[in-house]
Amino acid sequence: MTTETQEPQRREVARPPFYRDVRVIRVVGQILAVLAVVGIGFWLARNLISNMNRLGISTSFDFLFGPTNTAIPYNDEFNPRSPIWQMVRVGVKNTFLAAFFGIILASVMGLVVGISRLSENWLVARLATFYVEFFRNIPPLVIIIFFGAAVFTNGPFPIFSESWEINFPATDNNLLIINNDKWGIPGFTQIDDLLLFYIILGIGFVVGILAWRWRTRVFEQTGQPHHRVLWFIGIIVGFAIVAFFALGQPFHMSWPVISENRRRIDGGFIVNWGFMSVTIALGLYTASHIGEIIRGSILAVPYGQSEAANAVALSASQRYRYVVLPQAMRIALPPTLNQYLNLVKNTSLGTAVGYAELTALTKTSVGNGRPAFQSFIIVMGVYLVFSLTISLVLNFVNRRMQLVSR
Amino acid sequence: MTTTAPAPPQQTPVDWVRKNLFKNWWSGLISVILVPLIGYMAYRSLRFFFVTGQWDAVRVNLKLFMKGTFPNMQIWRLIAQMMIFALAFGIGVGTNSAASQDRAEDAGLGYERGSILQTLARMWSLVAFISLLLFFATTDDVGNFINPFLVVGGALVMAAIGYQAHRFPRRIRNVGWLLTATFLVIGFQVVSGFDAGGWVPLAIIFGGVAYGAVPVERFDSAWLRFALRLIAIAVVVLIVQAVYRAVDSPGIGWDKWSGLHLTLMVSAIAIVLAFPLGLLLALARRSTLPALRIMATVYIEVIRGVPLITLLFMGQFILGFLLPGGTVLSAITRAIAVMTLFSAAYIAEIVRGGLQALDKGQNEAGQALGMAPPPIMRRIILPQALTAVIPAMVGQFISLFKDSSLLSIIAILEFLGVRKIIHAQADFRSVAFAETLIFVAIGYWAFAFAMSRESQRLERRLRVTR
Numbered sequence: 046m047t048t049e050t051q052e053p054q055r056r057e058v059a060r061p062p063f064y065r066d067v068r069v070i071r072v073v074g075q076i077l078a079v080l081a082v083v084g085i086g087f088w089l090a091r092n093l094i095s096n097m098n099r100l101g102i103s104t105s106f107d108f109l110f111g112p113t114n115t116a117i118p119y120n121d122e123f124n125p126r127s128p129i130w131q132m133v134r135v136g137v138k139n140t141f142l143a144a145f146f147g148i149i150l151a152s153v154m155g156l157v158v159g160i161s162r163l164s165e166n167w168l169v170a171r172l173a174t175f176y177v178e179f180f181r182n183i184p185p186l187v188i189i190i191f192f193g194a195a196v197f198t199n200g201p202f203p204i205f206s207e208s209w210e211i212n213f214p215a216t217d218n219n220l221l222i223i224n225n226d227k228w229g230i231p232g233f234t235q236i237d238d239l240l241l242f243y244i245i246l247g248i249g250f251v252v253g254i255l256a257w258r259w260r261t262r263v264f265e266q267t268g269q270p271h272h273r274v275l276w277f278i279g280i281i282v283g284f285a286i287v288a289f290f291a292l293g294q295p296f297h298m299s300w301p302v303i304s305e306n307r308r309r310i311d312g313g314f315i316v317n318w319g320f321m322s323v324t325i326a327l328g329l330y331t332a333s334h335i336g337e338i339i340r341g342s343i344l345a346v347p348y349g350q351s352e353a354a355n356a357v358a359l360s361a362s363q364r365y366r367y368v369v370l371p372q373a374m375r376i377a378l379p380p381t382l383n384q385y386l387n388l389v390k391n392t393s394l395g396t397a398v399g400y401a402e403l404t405a406l407t408k409t410s411v412g413n414g415r416p417a418f419q420s421f422i423i424v425m426g427v428y429l430v431f432s433l434t435i436s437l438v439l440n441f442v443n444r445r446m447q448l449v450s451r
Numbered sequence: 452m453t454t455t456a457p458a459p460p461q462q463t464p465v466d467w468v469r470k471n472l473f474k475n476w477w478s479g480l481i482s483v484i485l486v487p488l489i490g491y492m493a494y495r496s497l498r499f500f501f502v503t504g505q506w507d508a509v510r511v512n513l514k515l516f517m518k519g520t521f522p523n524m525q526i527w528r529l530i531a532q533m534m535i536f537a538l539a540f541g542i543g544v545g546t547n548s549a550a551s552q553d554r555a556e557d558a559g560l561g562y563e564r565g566s567i568l569q570t571l572a573r574m575w576s577l578v579a580f581i582s583l584l585l586f587f588a589t590t591d592d593v594g595n596f597i598n599p600f601l602v603v604g605g606a607l608v609m610a611a612i613g614y615q616a617h618r619f620p621r622r623i624r625n626v627g628w629l630l631t632a633t634f635l636v637i638g639f640q641v642v643s644g645f646d647a648g649g650w651v652p653l654a655i656i657f658g659g660v661a662y663g664a665v666p667v668e669r670f671d672s673a674w675l676r677f678a679l680r681l682i683a684i685a686v687v688v689l690i691v692q693a694v695y696r697a698v699d700s701p702g703i704g705w706d707k708w709s710g711l712h713l714t715l716m717v718s719a720i721a722i723v724l725a726f727p728l729g730l731l732l733a734l735a736r737r738s739t740l741p742a743l744r745i746m747a748t749v750y751i752e753v754i755r756g757v758p759l760i761t762l763l764f765m766g767q768f769i770l771g772f773l774l775p776g777g778t779v780l781s782a783i784t785r786a787i788a789v790m791t792l793f794s795a796a797y798i799a800e801i802v803r804g805g806l807q808a809l810d811k812g813q814n815e816a817g818q819a820l821g822m823a824p825p826p827i828m829r830r831i832i833l834p835q836a837l838t839a840v841i842p843a844m845v846g847q848f849i850s851l852f853k854d855s856s857l858l859s860i861i862a863i864l865e866f867l868g869v870r871k872i873i874h875a876q877a878d879f880r881s882v883a884f885a886e887t888l889i890f891v892a893i894g895y896w897a898f899a900f901a902m903s904r905e906s907q908r909l910e911r912r913l914r915v916t917r
Contacts, residue, residue: 075742082746089773096772166478167471168485182899183892184853186860187867191892195885390758397860404761417768425757425765432756 093418108415109133109423115409117401119227119317129410136403137427143323143402144389144431150328151335151388152381158332159339160365173336180333186394188330193322193398210303218300222310228321229301232314237295242288249284253277319400323392331388335381342377343369375446379439386435390428403427508883509890510587512873516890517584519709519864520872528642528702529712530602535638537606539631541613544570546627549617553624567611573904580897632656639716644702650695654688661687706781709864711894713783717865718852721790722798722844728791729798734828736799737806747799754796760857762789767861786858794851801843805836839913845906849899856895867891 063069097104109130117123117135161173180188211221213231222229257273264271289295301313346369354364393404407424411417473479509516518529548564555562571578581603588599613634616627636652643649661683667676708716735747754762766789771780780788809832817827859868870887873879879887 071740075740078740078746079742092775093769093772096776099776164478165471165474166481168482168489172485172489178900179896182849182853182896182903184856184867184895186856187888187892187895190867191885191888195888393758393760394857394860396760404758404764408764411764411768417764418772421761421765421768424761425753428758428761429753429756433752436752436756 102416106419115413118399119315120401132406132410133423136406140392140402143320143392143395146324147327147388148385150324151331154328154332155335156339158336162336162340163343177333177336180330185327185330185391186397188326189322189394190397192326193318197318197321219302222301222303227310227318228316229310229313230316231298231300233296234299235296239295242292242295245284245288249281253280256280319395319398322398323395323400327388327391331384334384338377338380342373345376346372378442382435382439386432389431504886505883506886508873508879508886510590513587515710515869515872517711519713519869521708522703525703526597531641532638533602533606534609535634535641537609538613539634539638541610542616542627543631545614545617546624546631550624553621567614574901576897576900580894629660642702643704644700645695645698646701647696647699650692654691657687657691658684705783710869711866714855714866717787717790718848718855720787721794722848722851724791725794725798728795730802732795732799733802733806736803751796751799754793759793759854760860762793763857763861782863786861786863794847797847801840801847805840808839809836842906842910845902849902853895853899866894
């Protein structure tokens, strides 16, 4: 018996009336939503401009080229007559410095804490748990102010109440001066323009990455030890040395020297108490979060991996170094990058201890009568660039990880 | 027949030390280094806490830390609020426990109700903080006109009374939740005042109840059902409004709040207001309509990409300008608005996570039943997604609670900002910075720690019921 495939009847599909047609509703709904948002935005902008005009506040960005008229604390090189955008640049640099060193501290401390929480030693595990539960549940601002107001300046913990000097071995040069509210460490004094030097360093960085990839390829194909970290660092240092002498020594080392009245530090690089408060406090705070991430990631590595490592007779440290940690790092990286992002944003709390980072400087300049709206738009833009960069890196990392883990 | 497990081998303290502190040579080495180090640190801390610390700065100003510049003659409002919140808390815990019992019975399982002591033990950090407060209060020589022990005791009694809600018969289980919500609103308004404009929250709650409670199932016509529900809501709203208009007694608005009270309230208000906004943002970001999706994404990413403090500065300097000329908002109102807009973006991401984690089959099952998209969302997707993200929401609340300390930077006297008043006093001009900071840190820690414990417990329970 054959079944005849019946020609489906072509029926005129009656379209519903337009007010119930999904396609129409979708388009109209979106147009309405966009109109509503644009309308509200337009209304707010009009209010803003009319209010600012009414109060005689400038609505342009011209103020960026006017003089700053205030000194930046602990920054003798900054000329108060230089324009506002120079001040913004200094602020961005200080934000970046605090974030950079905070991230280093948080990563090291977080790794130690995360591993310690899983230690078989009861004391170590308890101490790490205490650390995590303590720092994670206190606002970072309180920690920053604690370091700023109670540890480094006044209060019952005057750790640095008198100045110490630590000499570089066998010379008269000071390696570290600890004074009341600032530290002096060796730094560089710039003599010539450093642009060319930085360009050469950038080329060295690119070459270093190429060498890294080449060594990785050699390792994967032949199994020879790759030493890629050594190659990378060696190439950059090599480029730096060559550039230093080829450009006729564009900067020289400067050692910190304490002044006669032991109040001031001349030369070297001066680390002030605001910087230390922000960096140490945020480092410790973020470390408690990173520690939890590391711990979770280590626990997320299947136990079979550890057993396999035992089976091939790796020692406990080898098991961690070559089997567990590399896999845990892959799991931990995305949330850790998120924590780095939080740390960058939290450096804005340096305002509370007078650290001259972007937000604090902008707040001062707004207090001196610069237009608030434009100033803070710039600040928000800078942070947004930081965040979006880290998000891009995160997406990139996620893609790489997915490829690797199939 | 039951078999008992063999008793574990007796472990002597020496065994314990050997196993946990000296398992191998490097573990032993670390222990040997750590023990004196921890001992020394503990000695120094205890010395600071009991001998050298100038705790007068905290003790004398205890009331300032708690309520800040709140008018002294109106303190009864704060105490009444505490009592009513304790009652609401007790009812909520009791109803929740009874609801768990219902579920266990439905599943044919046994259920053992935890005691109030267990609840207190879970929140040991809060108990410790309150004990610290009481300790300071007893040694306070500036005089209290209200006995703090009575206040704490009264709150405990109110919580215990509220907990009796677990005795409600199962039919009226939801009355427990209704009472909780009502008392939360009333407790809030005991301080902020029952003025004529304050009818909105209760009208929303009772309107929602009316919407669900009207027996409309017997009518076939959808229009009739809709009209009946509308009428019920309108009647309830009008009644609530009339009651508020009749009472109309103004209280102390949030512009005059400060101290720990403000800290707790600001974070609670911001999260409550932010939730609907965040939910809408999450739905918009998951929407298939590109315009909605793009706008929601831009909003969320911009807000999440900048620090809260820059937004707060924006709020202080700009928010007034964004409104028609002459509008004046107080600093606290602006701060609450900013914190609401800020946490809405984070809540949206949390809810989005919950929506994404939900199996696609749920949606398809709803479609297979012939349901329209809105009911699928409301009856199938959202209940599951929102339940799953409760722990993350508690986490967001904790982080908002901690972030509320930033208000001190914009000169609002919340828990951390009160220090400015204290260190402006002649006695504490440039001393005892560490003492006040440590006290504030303990306060924040106690609340955040208790909440994070509670959220971990919720997370475990949700995972079990999955």
